[in-house]
Amino acid sequence: MLQQRPSISQIEPPLPAKRTLPTMYDLPSENREESGLPDEFHGLQSQLLGRTLRLTDYRPDRIFVGSDLNLYYDVRHSLWYKRPDWFLVLDVPRLYEGIDLRSSYVIWQEGANPFVVVELLSPGTEKEDLGEFTESEGANTSDFNETEESNGQATREMPPLKWDVYERILRVPYYAVFSRYTDRLRGFKLDGGRYREQAINADNPQFWMDELNLGLGVWQGEFEGISRRWLRWYDASGNWVPTDAELERQKRLELAEKLRSLSPEQLTALGISLSELE
Numbered sequence: 233m234l235q236q237r238p239s240i241s242q243i244e245p246p247l248p249a250k251r252t253l254p255t256m257y258d259l260p261s262e263n264r265e266e267s268g269l270p271d272e273f274h275g276l277q278s279q280l281l282g283r284t285l286r287l288t289d290y291r292p293d294r295i296f297v298g299s300d301l302n303l304y305y306d307v308r309h310s311l312w313y314k315r316p317d318w319f320l321v322l323d324v325p326r327l328y329e330g331i332d333l334r335s336s337y338v339i340w341q342e343g344a345n346p347f348v349v350v351e352l353l354s355p356g357t358e359k360e361d362l363g364e365f366t367e368s369e370g371a372n373t374s375d376f377n378e379t380e381e382s383n384g385q386a387t388r389e390m391p392p393l394k395w396d397v398y399e400r401i402l403r404v405p406y407y408a409v410f411s412r413y414t415d416r417l418r419g420f421k422l423d424g425g426r427y428r429e430q431a432i433n434a435d436n437p438q439f440w441m442d443e444l445n446l447g448l449g450v451w452q453g454e455f456e457g458i459s460r461r462w463l464r465w466y467d468a469s470g471n472w473v474p475t476d477a478e479l480e481r482q483k484r485l486e487l488a489e490k491l492r493s494l495s496p497e498q499l500t501a502l503g504i505s506l507s508e509l510e
Contacts, residue, residue, distance in 0.1 A: 408420070447465065
């Protein structure tokens with residue numbers, strides 16, 4: 233006798249999966265301080281930032297780029313950390329002690345603070361990432377080094393928000409925030425110990441950094457097979473800094489163009505057929 237399957241009620245037509253399946257931001261984390269690990273966009277965007285970073289004043293082995301890496305910032309509270317989506321440190325060894333890949337970045341060991349931090353807004357992180365500049369209705373920012381209270385009594389000191397760490401503790405000179413949901417770029421520059429939001433043209437979002445001779449802008453294009461608006465570096469001429477793959481492709485196109493100027497006899501002598509240049 234066949235066993236009847238249990239009846240599962242559902243609406244007609246069924247809702248699409250992305251409306252019914254919870255995300256990492258919906259489900260509780262085993263770590264109460266973590267709202268969820270980065271999604272695929274975070275990884276791809278961080279890769280693009282790293283691949284288009286070209287600094288003429290620093291050798292590649294004297295630059296460190298971190299992505300979703302624990303950044304320990306207070307020797308008095310050695311377990312406190314922030315995890316920037318992307319950050320750049322200048323004039324430090326690419327490898328830890330010149331030997332190993334880093335598994336974290338510890339300020340009091342490295343002796344150098346990040347020069348640029350980029351945060352990619354996620355659901356629920358606006359207050360943490362934007363501090364007093366958050367625009368969510370009814371959002372209140374936390375005081376620096378606030379304490380948790382129980383029955384009106386302070387029980388333990390609470391870690392400051394990312395904004396406070398970047399602005400007041402690490403004094404990161406440049407801070408950029410980008411939302412994949414609105415494609416909005418916001419840029420902040422440290423001025424007199426406080427972040428000042430920089431004017432950014434909504435039609436051509438760009439955030440220039442004099443000391444790097446580079447800027448961050450919003451670019452429409454395809455990266456790793458995904459076409460959308462991305463954050464990437466541009467140079468002093470306003471040109472997008474190419475990735476290694478884009479540079480290689482450009483070199484191949486230029487070589488093919490030069491070869492097309494040769495006669496069929498010359499191409500044959502080089503072992504190249506005209507069809508290979510199509």
